[in-house]
Amino acid sequence: MNSLKHTTAIIGRVLLAVLFLLSGFSKLASPEGTIAYIESSGLPFPVLSYLAALGVELGLAALLIVGFQTRIAAVVMAVFTVMAALAFHNNLADQGQFINFFKNISIAGGLLQIAAFGGGALSIDAWLAKRKSHGALGKAL
Numbered sequence: 129m130n131s132l133k134h135t136t137a138i139i140g141r142v143l144l145a146v147l148f149l150l151s152g153f154s155k156l157a158s159p160e161g162t163i164a165y166i167e168s169s170g171l172p173f174p175v176l177s178y179l180a181a182l183g184v185e186l187g188l189a190a191l192l193i194v195g196f197q198t199r200i201a202a203v204v205m206a207v208f209t210v211m212a213a214l215a216f217h218n219n220l221a222d223q224g225q226f227i228n229f230f231k232n233i234s235i236a237g238g239l240l241q242i243a244a245f246g247g248g249a250l251s252i253d254a255w256l257a258k259r260k261s262h263g264a265l266g267k268a269l
Contacts (some may be wrong), residue, residue: 138247139248144238145189148184152186162178199245206243
């Protein structure tokens with residue numbers, strides 16, 4: 129049963145991260161278009177916002193997959209996702225925007241679950257914790 133739990137945790141991390149990676153690579157392929165879109169939404173500092181989005185969507189998504197600093201990465205990604213929903217999908221009278229808004233909110237919920245429970249046994253965080261506890265045990269003996 130633990131094997132299923134550990135496998136499910138890593139699959140969940142990967143499935144959430146893939147969405148961010150795809151979005152990040154799309155932004156990387158079209159920086160001018162992405163920056164123009166950010167600017168059209170009224171957000172300040174569009175270039176800085178673009179770079180921050182790349183950091184979250186590529187950098188933090190990669191951390192989420194490997195399970196390093198998983199809780200922190202998941203919280204930052206959840207905040208980013210809610211902010212994106214508020215900035216880009218706030219016309220709830222439009223059915224497409226309504227759906228995208230609540231998809232973002234749901235994704236943030238999944239990320240907060242990861243933040244609450246960690247990356248699981250199949251993560252760098254778990255490996256480091258195990259290594260640290262074995263090191264502490266060795267020093268105690």
